[in-house]
Amino acid sequence: MAEERPVDALLPIVYEELRRLAAAYLRRERPGQTLQPTALVHEAYLRLMKDRPDRWQNRAHFCAIAAHSMRQILIERARARGAQKRGGDQPRVTLDEALVAGDSPSIDLVALDEALQRLEQIDAEQARLVELRFFGGLTIEETAEAMNISPATVKRHWTVARAWLARELGGDGRE
């Protein structure tokens, strides 16, 4: 992909900022308090934008990078928690336990990450699209902008990738 190189260069900057913000939130974590990854992405955007606005083409460009970092951070945390809980067993941690998201249905993040790696082998574009939407919180339109494809194409890819992932994650995707 054409934007591969600048993204590679900016990824560590976004990753570090998100990690720092996540750690700061988690230190203050109290029972019942939740941390929302998309809120973190937004906060990181505001901070990094203020710092060096020239580095970012637009919000979609930033979120595309942030989505990948957020995925890494969430998966690292899910694996760490799973290892802690089960003493080295294969970690199986839901999003709720891993960080988080208030009322969203619980999803096994480690299983999702693995399924996304399999999807990447057969369709890298769809895997990236899911990463942008789910881990970056991008809308259909923002995803279209970030990937330089039409919103209609995003919707088509999303529909089929979502069905495939629901099946991979345990049958019918119900929780």
Place this chain on the structure above:
Amino acid sequence: MTPERWRQINELFHAALELQGAARQSLLDRTAATDPGLAGEVRSLLAVHNSSDKRFLEEPA
């Protein structure tokens, strides 16, 4: 699964989604006659598409 197979599944999935009832069945039956694996894969994905929790992945992490 190969990328080429996945592309075929995608095409049939979207073609079937645009049809209703008997027309959808007919398309899948015709496909099954020559490529049962492809039809089965798409039937399975359509079933998940129709029955899965509508919120699945729709609310960002």
